[in-house]
Each structure stands twice: as C-alpha cells, then as structure tokens.
Amino acid sequence: GVIVAIGLIVWAVFHFLLAKPEEETDDAYVAGDVIAITARDPGQITAIHADNTQTVKAGQPLLDLDAATADVNLAAAEADLAKAVRATRADFSQVNASGASVVQARASLSAAVADYGRRQGAAAQGAISGEELAHAADAVKVARANLNLAISQQAQSRSAVQGTSTSNNPAVLAAIAAYRRAAIVRSHMHIAAPIDGVVAQRTVQIGQQVAPGTPLMAVVPLNRVWIDANFRETQLKDLRIGQPATVTSDTYGGDVVYHGKVIGVGAGSGNAFALLPPQNASGNWIKIVQRVPVRIALDVRELQRSPLRVGLSVDVTVDTANVSGALLGEPATQAYQGRATDGNDPAVEAKIRQIIAANR
Structure with missing residues (x-):
C-alpha cells in the first residue's frame, strides 16, 4: 500500500506539477491535395x-x-490564317489600285472640262451645234461622277486597312485567335x-x-500533406498559431516522430459543415462536446524520409506552453498552382509567324 501510494504521489507530481502543458488527440488524420x-x-x-x-x-x-x-481542325485553321493574310495583302493592293483610279478619273475630268471649254468657244462662233455642246457638258458631269466614285472607292478600300499592317489587321487577328484555339x-x-x-x-x-x-x-503530391487534428472544444483554450507539435502515425508507430507546427484552426466544428447539420433549436437535443479541426504542417524533409499517405491515422501532441501566438491563421499570400496549358506556347507563336511570313 505504501509503495502504491508513493507511486501515485510521484505520478501526480510529474503529471500535474512538472509536466509541460500540452494538448493531445488521437482523432487526427493525414490530409492532402488530390x-x-x-x-x-x-x-x-x-x-x-x-x-x-x-x-x-x-x-x-x-x-x-x-x-x-484536332489535327484536321488545326490544319483548317492554318489554311484560314494563310487565306486571311493573302486577303489582307489584296486589300492593301486595292488601296494602290483605287489611288490610280482617282488619278485617272481626275485626268478624265480635266480633259472633259477642257474639251467643254473649247466647244463653248466654238459654239459662240457658230462652228458647232448646240447638241454637240450639250454632249460635252454631259461628258463633264460623267467625268466628275467617275471622280467622286473613284474617291469613294479609295476611302472604302482604305477603311479596311487604315492604321493596320498585315500582322495586326482585324481579319488576320481573328484568324490567329482561331489558330491558337485549335492549337490549344x-x-x-x-x-x-x-x-x-x-x-x-x-x-x-x-x-x-x-x-x-x-x-x-x-x-x-505526398510531399505536401498535412495533419487535420480534431481537438475537442474544451482543448482549444490555449491552442495558438505557431505552437510546435509532434506527430506519430499508426503506420510507423513510435519509431518515427514527425515535427510540425499549428498553422490554422478550423472556422467551425465538423457538425457545422456536415451534409445534414444538426438543428438543435427544434425538438429534444443532447449536448455533445464538439471537435474542431486544427491544421498542422509537417517538415518536408521528414516526409521524404518517411512518407505518409492521405487518410492515415496519427496521434498529435501540441505544446501549449507558449500562448503568445495568434488565434487566427495568417492571410493567404501565395497561390498553389500546377503546370497548365495556355495559349502562349512558343512553338505555336513561331508557327503563326511562319504562316504570316510565307503568305505576306
């Protein structure tokens, strides 16, 4: 009896007086991104x-x-791009042709006006008939109308290419976008x-x-797993962000101890986010101590030596001696992303430049 009493006293001293403050739970599991x-x-x-x-x-x-x-659609998009470049090149040529038409129409108008002036003098001397003079006047009107038409056609042809080049013409840009879409x-x-x-x-x-x-x-990614430890709400009083934690898994037992730290506490209990949350305001209810998930980050080097799998059971112990940390987690500052396909593939852009150059 004396030996048992002494043992209990020694245990009580170490457990309640000398032991460092900590919280532990076996309701903890390995979590990770899938x-x-x-x-x-x-x-x-x-x-x-x-x-x-x-x-x-x-x-x-x-x-x-x-x-x-997809290969057929890509080939069709390539052909459409070449066709758009050639059509744009034809539009630029049409501007030059319309300019020549304007010059020709102006020359025709000048000739018609000069001819009409000569015929007016001849008509005053009675050398030509009035009908011939009327025909000369009509020729001036036709020449002036042809000039106005040539100017309008020149403005129309310029509107298709004004302020652009073969590479950034709207029709070519649309064909480039279609080619990129097909390449994606x-x-x-x-x-x-x-x-x-x-x-x-x-x-x-x-x-x-x-x-x-x-x-x-x-x-x-097993090199980026963490622990979701479900602590009882009565254990959260001294839990703070940044507190050190030790983790042992059922897989390796006590032979492998992981070291981590608390990086966040859940925004609610598990019941609050359940598919069918409890409705305690209606009917009879029994108060049950709730559990809140606490996220614990692990050392990457320890995970490389002894990898964990998602869903494994672990035991977590958090050292709560230092309560100067924050109660809420740090704000998100860095995106977690993987490699994805986008529309800026250098090979695709090089192919587009090649098609434009070949048809320019």
Whole structure:
C-alpha cells in the first residue's frame, strides 16, 4: 500500500506539477491535395502512360487522346490564317489600285472640262451645234461622277486597312485567335501531370470515349500533406498559431516522430459543415462536446524520409506552453498552382509567324 501510494504521489507530481502543458488527440488524420485530372475536350483514350501507385513528375505524360479530329481542325485553321493574310495583302493592293483610279478619273475630268471649254468657244462662233455642246457638258458631269466614285472607292478600300499592317489587321487577328484555339484543343489531346505526386483513382481504359469534365485520374503530391487534428472544444483554450507539435502515425508507430507546427484552426466544428447539420433549436437535443479541426504542417524533409499517405491515422501532441501566438491563421499570400496549358506556347507563336511570313 505504501509503495502504491508513493507511486501515485510521484505520478501526480510529474503529471500535474512538472509536466509541460500540452494538448493531445488521437482523432487526427493525414490530409492532402488530390489533384483531379479531367478531360478538357472530348476524345477517345489511346494511351495510358501512368497507373495507380506510380510516381510522376510535373510535365510527365499521363494520357493521350485520339488527335485526328484536332489535327484536321488545326490544319483548317492554318489554311484560314494563310487565306486571311493573302486577303489582307489584296486589300492593301486595292488601296494602290483605287489611288490610280482617282488619278485617272481626275485626268478624265480635266480633259472633259477642257474639251467643254473649247466647244463653248466654238459654239459662240457658230462652228458647232448646240447638241454637240450639250454632249460635252454631259461628258463633264460623267467625268466628275467617275471622280467622286473613284474617291469613294479609295476611302472604302482604305477603311479596311487604315492604321493596320498585315500582322495586326482585324481579319488576320481573328484568324490567329482561331489558330491558337485549335492549337490549344490539339494540346489537350496530350495530358501531362500538372505537379509532382503519386497517381491514384485511375478510372479510364484505353478506347474509352470521354466528354469534357470527365474525371480520368488523380495526382496526390505526398510531399505536401498535412495533419487535420480534431481537438475537442474544451482543448482549444490555449491552442495558438505557431505552437510546435509532434506527430506519430499508426503506420510507423513510435519509431518515427514527425515535427510540425499549428498553422490554422478550423472556422467551425465538423457538425457545422456536415451534409445534414444538426438543428438543435427544434425538438429534444443532447449536448455533445464538439471537435474542431486544427491544421498542422509537417517538415518536408521528414516526409521524404518517411512518407505518409492521405487518410492515415496519427496521434498529435501540441505544446501549449507558449500562448503568445495568434488565434487566427495568417492571410493567404501565395497561390498553389500546377503546370497548365495556355495559349502562349512558343512553338505555336513561331508557327503563326511562319504562316504570316510565307503568305505576306
């Protein structure tokens, strides 16, 4: 009895007086991003380059879709671009032709006016008839009308190309946009990994026809996992952002200890964001201690040595001795993004310049 009493006293001293303040929970799990790989355009799967459990790097091929239709559309867009460049070049030539027509019409008007003046003098001397003089006057009116028509045609031809060149003419720009769109669709026939990670949830087979938005597989970046520790609301009093935490997993046991820190506390309890949240204001209810998710970041180097998988169970202990930290997480400052296809592919832009130069 004395030995038991002494043992209890020693335990109480170390547990309540000498032990550092901390909060712990075993209701904690590994969480991480699950990058969805989806089809952006319709097509038929022709090749699968990565399967479940395999590690991929950003930019590594994952899937190929049948590109026959996309190739045809790209060739048609190339032809339309060449046609637009040639049409624009013809418009510039039309400006020069209309200028020559204006010069010719002015010369014809000058000749008609001079002829009419001579015939007026001859008519005054009775050398020509009045009918011939009237014909000369009509010739002046026709020449003046031809000049006005040539000037209008010149203005019309100039309006199509004024302030532009062959490269930035609206018709050419529209054809360039159509070619870029076709090139983007063609690039979607080859699907690459947007980020480093492990392939999971492959749901497609070779020969399957997929529609835009169809989930194909997922890539999980295991070097960027974190812990969602669900602490009871009675444990949140001394929890602060930045407090150190230790994590042990059921996979490795106590042989591997991860070190991390608290980076955020959930905005509500799990029940608040459930599919069917409780309605405690109606009917009978029983008060239950709620749990709030606390996010804990892990050391990347430790994850590389002993990788964790999403969904694994862990035990978390947070050192709450230092309560000077913030109660709310830091504001978002950096975007988390992977590699995606855009319309500024250098190869596509070089091809566009080549088509314009060949048809200019």
